[in-house]
Amino acid sequence: MSAQLSNDTVAPRLLEVEGLSASYGRSRVLHGVDFSVGRGEAVTLLGRNGMGKSTCLKCVMGMLRAQGGDIRLDGQSIRGRPSHMVARSGIGLVPEGRQVFPTLTVEENLLATAANRHRAPEPYGLERVYEFFPRLRERRRNMGNQLSGGEQQMLAIGRALMTNPRLLILDEATEGLAPLVREDIWRVLRRLAESGMSMIVVDKNLGPLLDLAHRHYVMEKGRVVWAGDSPSLRQDAAVVEEYLGV
């Protein structure tokens, strides 16, 4: 990691999280978490339930106040920014539980999020989202609550894309979906990664994550206990067994 840190001083990575600590009430759940995402890199946060992955994402998104440490996007601190400003800075969240607007159509859902857009040279519009998700084009006049779970997930990803993210964050994007639908979602995420989208992915399915992501951070009780690339994690059966219980 030291070689990586010395690189960071030359050119900041896209996202740098350093010494992050956070609590819920009096209970501290993050104890100095460090991780980073390079441009065009897909990174995962791994670990069993309750280890602090979602809390890290909430702090990055400005949905929970970080108590210590720093969060930098392109070298600039975004710690303490409200979430709509974080979105406008270029971080798009696909939240756990999807949270699509049930009484808006697919198209209205997509356009509603575009209000918080980050300015980009090649902005995402409806057409570009529909290219990734032809199914959403077919369903564009349907209400959010008329969609299947998989379609809602596609819409949640489409909505995040409409903000023109520099960094896309996905929290449990395949949870509760049938295996074939999951595979559709993984396929789209691989296409996005291949298109150069920087991503943080939190998910329980290690196999597809090893194919999708370049690097991984394993969390245990609010700390990063292992960091490395996909080939190293594939080979490290002890880490997988001890911290991921697979």
Ligand SMILES: Nc1ncnc2c1ncn2[C@@H]1O[C@H](COP(=O)(O)OP(=O)(O)OP(=O)(O)O)[C@@H](O)[C@H]1O
């Ligand atoms: N709103 C909250 N209020 C109080 N404690 C919370 C809250 N949300 C999470 N926690 C606690 O914080 C710790 C970290 O939870 P977090 O949701 O970040 O874990 P996680 O690794 O994302 O796991 P999961 O996959 O279960 O979401 C856990 O002990 C959890 O019980």
